[in-house]
Amino acid sequence: MPYLKSKTDKEELQIFYEDHGNGEPIVFIHGWPLTHQMWEYQLTPLRELGFRCIAYDRRGFGKSDQSLNNYDYDSLAADLKNLLDELNVNNVTLVGFSMGGGEVVRYCSKYNCERVSRIILVSSVVPYMLKTDDNTEGVPLEMFQQFDEQIRDDRPAFLANFSKQFYGVGFLSHPVSSNILEWTNALAFTASQKATLDCMISFSQTDFRKELSSINVPSLIIHGDDDKTVSIKATSEQTASMIAGSVYKVYSGAPHGLFFTHKNELNKDLVSFITSGAVLPETGLENGATILPSNEPLVTREEGM
Numbered sequence: 352m353p354y355l356k357s358k359t360d361k362e363e364l365q366i367f368y369e370d371h372g373n374g375e376p377i378v379f380i381h382g383w384p385l386t387h388q389m390w391e392y393q394l395t396p397l398r399e400l401g402f403r404c405i406a407y408d409r410r411g412f413g414k415s416d417q418s419l420n421n422y423d424y425d426s427l428a429a430d431l432k433n434l435l436d437e438l439n440v441n442n443v444t445l446v447g448f449s450m451g452g453g454e455v456v457r458y459c460s461k462y463n464c465e466r467v468s469r470i471i472l473v474s475s476v477v478p479y480m481l482k483t484d485d486n487t488e489g490v491p492l493e494m495f496q497q498f499d500e501q502i503r504d505d506r507p508a509f510l511a512n513f514s515k516q517f518y519g520v521g522f523l524s525h526p527v528s529s530n531i532l533e534w535t536n537a538l539a540f541t542a543s544q545k546a547t548l549d550c551m552i553s554f555s556q557t558d559f560r561k562e563l564s565s566i567n568v569p570s571l572i573i574h575g576d577d578d579k580t581v582s583i584k585a586t587s588e589q590t591a592s593m594i595a596g597s598v599y600k601v602y603s604g605a606p607h608g609l610f611f612t613h614k615n616e617l618n619k620d621l622v623s624f625i626t627s628g629a630v631l632p633e634t635g636l637e638n639g640a641t642i643l644p645s646n647e648p649l650v651t652r653e654e655g656m
Contacts, residue, residue: 355407357433361421366430367414368407372398375625376440379406380431382449382474383554384510384539384547386413389448392614393621400622407434409451411546413538422549424557428457435466442468444625448610449581450554452477460562469569471621474607476581477590478559488585495555502547510539516579519606526612535608563593570597571624573617575605598624 355366379390387406408415447455452475482489501509518527574587591599
């Protein structure tokens with residue numbers, strides 16, 4: 352099994368990754384509190400379509416080493432850079448889900464999108480999750496403090512409730528099987544409590560708003576409008592207005608975990624955006640971002656992006 356020795360200014364850790372297939376490389380960055388295995392329903396079909404699919408476990412999660420203290424986004428972005436450098440890949444598409452969107456943006460702002468040709472943010476926490484006077488759509492700090500208490504008190508119970516919200520499971524709504532919920536919880540249990548807690552601080556309190564102007568590659572933003580875990584209004588709706596020329600696609604009725612509930616639609620959009628440089632007609636947000644309803648296909652512009 353491949354491991355990367357990721358050396359940062361603070362420490363050196365072993366980062367587990369998978370690298371399969373040939374062709375244009377896609378690097379998948381998982382969400383909190385899961386592992387790279389959440390991408391199972393993207394890795395296999397996209398590899399079979401001829402892409403090189405790379406996915407890794409964030410420090411503290413899955414099979415990667417634990418860190419005692421360093422779960423800030425600078426450290427996480429440095430791990431990503433070390434992976435890209437170690438594999439010597441270029442023309443990379445970065446796909447960041449939820450918390451993983453933060454790694455994508457921090458990497459681009461800190462390393463000028465080196466080796467990267469495009470980015471895709473899926474159900475991302477970017478640009479700023481925390482509710483403040485100038486970010487009124489954000490989540491109150493008290494909510495994250497409650498999560499902290501619940502994780503410290505009974506992490507299995509917290510994760511069981513979290514995974515239901517994650518996929519939009521309710522009294523009358525059962526978009527995923529009980530087996531998927533069990534699988535999701537099993538992935539989350541591989542993380543340390545320390546990594547789970549510290550990464551929650553990072554994704555909830557890191558303000559990426561000033562970094563979005565550093566995104567100088569084609570960008571696709573995807574979010575479900577029924578996401579009860581990461582509010583679309585606090586995140587992707589704002590991100591789409593801040594990244595010039597970005598494509599913004601809203602999945603109608605999709606929960607946070609749309610990588611599974613809407614896997615076929617997501618895979619189609621990933622392939623379309625990567626292979627054709629697909630964009631919409633010239634309509635959308637004021638800065639040039641375009642909004643695509645989930646019932647419309649991506650439109651290819653002949654000259655590309």
